[in-house]
Each structure stands twice: as structure tokens, then as C-alpha cells.
Amino acid sequence: MRSFSESYQAAGVNIEAGYEGVKLMGRHVARTVIPGVVSDLGGFGGLFAPDLTGMQEPVLVSGTDGVGTKQRIAQLMDRHDTVGIDCVAMCVNDIICCGAKPLFFLDYIAIGKNVPEKAAALVSGVAEGCVQAGCALIGGETAEHPGVMAPEDYDLAGFAVGIVDRPRVIDNRSTKPGDVILGLRSSGLHSNGYSLVRKVFDVEHCDLGRYVGPLGMTLGEALLTPTRIYVKPVLAAMAAAEIHGVSHITGGGFYENVPRCIPDGLCAKIEKAALRTPPIFRLLQEAGSIPERDMYNTFNMGVGMTLTVAAGQADRALEALRANGQDAFVIGEIVSGEEKVVLC
Structure with missing residues (x-):
């Protein structure tokens, strides 16, 4: 039996649209599956089992960011399938700076009105970014915000988690003149x-x-x-x-x-x-x-x-x-x- 609340829908939140969005997102998420992914899309948490073979002292590294006001350009052009790449890039490009290999990514979409096709287009970009980075998209959240955001508005953010062996962490201690x-x-x-x-x-x-x-x-x-x-x-x-x-x-x-x-x-x-x-x-x-x-x-x-x-x-x-x-x-x-x- 599907969850449905007529009262909630009257307040501006369409639960059925959320279900449809997750369904449409599934094929994009499937592109990002890599060894270590344990959970399927839709659970309360994303599970990942990292391969620690050969590591002396594994260190997890995390980074979070959004797309910023660039997403206004996407809204004006009604093209939503690329800003997800930006979202992933801003996170994984940060954690690579210390030598960490990205493992997985989670996204968060706050949207004025949940149009399933638009949400899926946003996630398609996130998935493409994850493929380029070699990490898995293991979860996320789409939150409908009627009355807080205009129906056509959205804000996309996310975070990445990576891993590096402590002896291989890159910092500035080795930098010297002539580099x-x-x-x-x-x-x-x-x-x-x-x-x-x-x-x-x-x-x-x-x-x-x-x-x-x-x-x-x-x-x-x-x-x-x-x-x-x-x-x-x-x-x-x-x-x-x-x-x-x-x-x-x-x-x-x-x-x-x-x-x-x-x-x-x-x-x-x-x-x-x-x-x-x-x-x-x-x-x-x-x-x-x-x-x-x-x-x-x-x-x-x-x-x-x-x-x-x-x-x-x-x-x-x-x-x-x-x-x-x-x-x-x-x-x-x-x-x-x-x-x-x-x-x-």
C-alpha cells in the first residue's frame, strides 16, 4: 500500500511525486555502482564497505558544497542535467587535495515544487559527476518546500566521503624552494x-x-x-x-x-x-x-x-x-x- 496524505498534498507537498522521482532516479544511480556499495536506493542510510587492503592507517576524508547561484542559470535556461556535475565536482575536487580517493556521494535537493522529471534530471547530473569521479551515489534527499521557495526554484547540495592512507596524505610539509x-x-x-x-x-x-x-x-x-x-x-x-x-x-x-x-x-x-x-x-x-x-x-x-x-x-x-x-x-x-x- 502506497503512502498518501490528502491533507499534506493540499498543503503543497505531493508524496506521490516524490515516489515517482525516486523511480526515475533509479537508472541514473545504477550507473554509479562500484565495489563496496552495500545498500539499495531508498533506505534510511547509505551503506558502503571500503576495501582497506594494503592500507596501514586508513583515514576518511569528507567534503561538502553546493552549486551556488550558478543554478539560477540552469533555472532560467530550463536545463537541469548539468548542475549535478558541478555539485559533485565541488566536493570531490576538494577532498582530492589531500590525496583522498572519493568513495561515495549523497545529494540534497530542496525544491519549491517536486516535478519528478526535473528532480530526476538533477540527479542524472549528480550521477554523471560520480561516474567521472569514480565514486558511488548511495543516497540522497529531495525535500519539497512550498511557501518557502518559489515553485520553479531549487537548491542542490551534497557531500562526498573519500579515503587515504595516512602515510600518503598530502599536506604542505614537503614543499620546498624549486618545486x-x-x-x-x-x-x-x-x-x-x-x-x-x-x-x-x-x-x-x-x-x-x-x-x-x-x-x-x-x-x-x-x-x-x-x-x-x-x-x-x-x-x-x-x-x-x-x-x-x-x-x-x-x-x-x-x-x-x-x-x-x-x-x-x-x-x-x-x-x-x-x-x-x-x-x-x-x-x-x-x-x-x-x-x-x-x-x-x-x-x-x-x-x-x-x-x-x-x-x-x-x-x-x-x-x-x-x-x-x-x-x-x-x-x-x-x-x-x-x-x-x-x-x-
Whole structure:
């Protein structure tokens, strides 16, 4: 017998829509099943049995994040199958910074009105992100919020759990002068700075379907391009070379994120000319008359992640990254200095 409450539905919550949404999500979740998944979708908790073979001291690593106001672009374009990739990316790209391999992911969707097809589209993106990251989607929650959110609105968030052997944890203690800094190409704006992006382009009133020649696509497509997931290529680089530090370049740009893997007394000297900045950043800067310093303090400028590699091993890391489909290049080096990061 199916659960049903006429009174609850009259208040704006459709339990049957929730059931239908879970049914539609099932085929997307099935794509993410990996060894270790114990439970099926629909239980009170997601179960996962990690393989600890060969680990001396397993350490769990967790990360949580959302898509932020980028999801407003998805709502305006009525395209909901990509922001889930962003949600996964923002979590798994964080936990890979200490060397952790993602194991599983859970999502949370708060939605004004639960339209099963829309909820399933959101989860399809989450599932795609999990496939790219090599982790399992083992659970989640869709919460209908009538009267709190507009019917067409939603907020997507989630969290990832990964694992790393304590002796292989990456921190900044091994970083030294002469280390090489590699930049891993981003797919565009990723999921950061969108409050500024939306203001500059006036997205509520502009034509997001307008083709923009320098971008090679419409403005909306450029703004909705999913965040790149770096897990597999970075794990390959970690296996091939001595990695001393990893920074995920998110909100706060270079000035906030690079210093997080630089010890006191050392400085990341980055050559701006070495970056391969996509046209969307130049278009944004010109349209909003944004000072260059603010651009580097808000956006990734074409580099979504940096790796600090032991001197003499940069080529090994680059080879591993490129063999796993990730374009990467040398953007600087570690030098002595009190300022954690210098862009020149």
C-alpha cells in the first residue's frame, strides 16, 4: 500500500511525486555502482564497505558544497542535467587535495515544487559527476518546500566521503624552494563567482541563447559549462610523481586558494602569461570593468587546480595527467618569501 496524505498534498507537498522521482532516479544511480556499495536506493542510510587492503592507517576524508547561484542559470535556461556535475565536482575536487580517493556521494535537493522529471534530471547530473569521479551515489534527499521557495526554484547540495592512507596524505610539509607549480586547465568559470557573473551579464534580462562568436557557443551554454572533475588524472599524477601540494581554485581565486598548500616562509610565484585563460573571462572582465586583481581574487582564470611537484618530476606528473585526459602546464615555482602567492 502506497503512502498518501490528502491533507499534506493540499498543503503543497505531493508524496506521490516524490515516489515517482525516486523511480526515475533509479537508472541514473545504477550507473554509479562500484565495489563496496552495500545498500539499495531508498533506505534510511547509505551503506558502503571500503576495501582497506594494503592500507596501514586508513583515514576518511569528507567534503561538502553546493552549486551556488550558478543554478539560477540552469533555472532560467530550463536545463537541469548539468548542475549535478558541478555539485559533485565541488566536493570531490576538494577532498582530492589531500590525496583522498572519493568513495561515495549523497545529494540534497530542496525544491519549491517536486516535478519528478526535473528532480530526476538533477540527479542524472549528480550521477554523471560520480561516474567521472569514480565514486558511488548511495543516497540522497529531495525535500519539497512550498511557501518557502518559489515553485520553479531549487537548491542542490551534497557531500562526498573519500579515503587515504595516512602515510600518503598530502599536506604542505614537503614543499620546498624549486618545486614546480603545474596548472590544470579548467572548463571555464566552474561554479564560483556567479553572483558577480549574474550581475555583470544581467542574466535575468539578457538573452542567454545569444550566440557569442569568441565563445563558440551561446552565453548561456558558456555559463552553464560544468565544472571539471580532476579526481582520476590527479590520482594518476600522485602515483607517478612526488606531489607536495594541491590547491582547488574556487571562490577567492588564486589569492585565497593557492596559499592553503604553501607553508610559512615560502611563496608560490606564478606567471600570468603561462595561464591559458578562456575567452569567457576576458568577456566578463570587459563587460563588468572588473580590475585584474579582482579577477584573480574571484575566478580560476583557466586553472581549476594547481599541483606543486618536486623539482625534476614535473614531466612525470604532466605525462600522467595528459594520459588521463587532463591538459596541464607549468605556471610557476616555489621560492622563498613571506608573501604566500605572487602573480607576475
